[in-house]
Amino acid sequence: MDISHLLNSSVSNMEPSLVRELLHYSQQPNIISLAGGLPDDALMPAYPDVNQLLDSRQYGASDGEAVLQQHIAQILAGRGLDRQKAVLVTNGSQQGLDIVSRSVLDNSATILTEQPTYLAACQVFRLQGANIQGVTSDEFGMSVKDFEEKLEEYKPKAVYMIPNFQNPSGHCYSLERRKEIASLLEKKNVLLIEDDPYGELCYEEIKLPPISSMLKTSSWVYLGSFSKVLWPGLRVGYMACDEELMPYFEKVKQATDLHTNRLAQMMVSHFLGSGQYLLHIAKLKAVYKKKRDAMADALLKYLGNQISYRIPAGGMFFWVRLPEGVSSMLVMERALQEQVLVLPGKPFFSSDHMLDDAYLRLNFTRVNEEDLDRAIYTLSLVVKGLSVDRVG
Numbered sequence: 290m291d292i293s294h295l296l297n298s299s300v301s302n303m304e305p306s307l308v309r310e311l312l313h314y315s316q317q318p319n320i321i322s323l324a325g326g327l328p329d330d331a332l333m334p335a336y337p338d339v340n341q342l343l344d345s346r347q348y349g350a351s352d353g354e355a356v357l358q359q360h361i362a363q364i365l366a367g368r369g370l371d372r373q374k375a376v377l378v379t380n381g382s383q384q385g386l387d388i389v390s391r392s393v394l395d396n397s398a399t400i401l402t403e404q405p406t407y408l409a410a411c412q413v414f415r416l417q418g419a420n421i422q423g424v425t426s427d428e429f430g431m432s433v434k435d436f437e438e439k440l441e442e443y444k445p446k447a448v449y450m451i452p453n454f455q456n457p458s459g460h461c462y463s464l465e466r467r468k469e470i471a472s473l474l475e476k477k478n479v480l481l482i483e484d485d486p487y488g489e490l491c492y493e494e495i496k497l498p499p500i501s502s503m504l505k506t507s508s509w510v511y512l513g514s515f516s517k518v519l520w521p522g523l524r525v526g527y528m529a530c531d532e533e534l535m536p537y538f539e540k541v542k543q544a545t546d547l548h549t550n551r552l553a554q555m556m557v558s559h560f561l562g563s564g565q566y567l568l569h570i571a572k573l574k575a576v577y578k579k580k581r582d583a584m585a586d587a588l589l590k591y592l593g594n595q596i597s598y599r600i601p602a603g604g605m606f607f608w609v610r611l612p613e614g615v616s617s618m619l620v621m622e623r624a625l626q627e628q629v630l631v632l633p634g635k636p637f638f639s640s641d642h643m644l645d646d647a648y649l650r651l652n653f654t655r656v657n658e659e660d661l662d663r664a665i666y667t668l669s670l671v672v673k674g675l676s677v678d679r680v681g
């Protein structure tokens with residue numbers, strides 16, 4: 290049956306997300322997956338007894354459970370974001386992206402993103418029909434020069450950034466870069482959408498303020514999530530923003546799903562109130578730091594002079610540049626034949642003219658150290674095989 294006349298143009302042109310397409314492989318027991326952005330199952334706390342959370346059975350408030358909002362406000366104050374009067378609890382930070390996109394973007398709007406960037410954010414922006422323009426980025430985030438030029442050229446409505454341990458590149462904005470970006474945002478009065486699901490997973494002694502906390506005169510939205518530190522399956526995230534924006538976001542939230550699942554909110558709230566949260570984060574950081582170091586060792590041992598990468602100071606990913614001429618899509622296909630799943634970098638580039646097939650994103654948080662080593666060894670054979678094919 291031809292249904293093409295039923296779909297609107299944004300939906301009929303939508304590309305599927307490669308990450309989500311590949312996720313079903315990562316659930317097969319014989320595959321070692323470095324592809325997802327998933328926490329280690331063994332470190333996930335047990336759920337509280339649902340019978341203690343019976344209040345969750347009735348409909349709830351659209352902006353979220355009051356107790357959870359208070360816990361989130363406390364977390365945000367610890368990050369230097371205490372200007373917000375309200376917090377909206379969302380169905381993962383992905384819904385925060387959807388809510389802000391629906392509220393501010395339309396067919397004529399341009400949004401600037403880092404290049405590369407989180408591909409599911411681009412999916413959301415495209416669904417709104419927005420024009421996405423990538424800004425070149427280095428190890429400290431967006432290039433200030435390119436940002437300034439693109440602000441001038443495109444007059445964007447908003448800019449989307451992941452300043453802490455970015456997905457996919459792992460970059461972390463320096464304090465200086467944060468200040469420079471904040472000052473340009475204020476000068477041009479452009480909305481900042483700051484996405485921070487990885488900020489708590491920091492393996493070095495760094496504490497940097499959100500860019501949102503530096504803005505005095507221009508608008509900001511800050512998105513957070515419990516997916517990377519607690520239970521991604523529960524889908525609990527949050528957004529904080531200027532007081533003026535919040536009533537509009539609340540209405541969009543209401544129209545979308547009335548409110549976030551109350552049982553999920555209460556489970557998160559129960560854990561945050563149990564006094565175990567900080568200890569839990571400390572444990573995640575200790576284990577993930579060891580895994581990060583194990584991946585760094587394996588990359589050096591098996592692929593040392595063939596690839597380039599930086600050791601990320603936090604988050605979940607290595608962003609690896611392959612040898613000249615080796616395609617990340619081909620590496621993914623060949624590695625999968627050897628039961629190792631990796632994510633090609635190509636889909637993370639948002640603007641077509643900057644498509645780059647030279648990177649892989651490797652997750653180090655989910656698998657154990659032995660499998661990490663085995664997976665990188667297998668990957669090294671695939672990469673070397675493709676390099677030889679190219680030369681030969």
Ligand SMILES: Cc1ncc(COP(=O)(O)O)c(C=O)c1O
Nearest residue numbers: 326381382383407456514516526
């Ligand atoms: C940068 C970024 N933003 C948002 C999300 C979505 O997270 P959530 O599970 O909270 O919806 C992810 C998930 O991988 C992400 O990497």
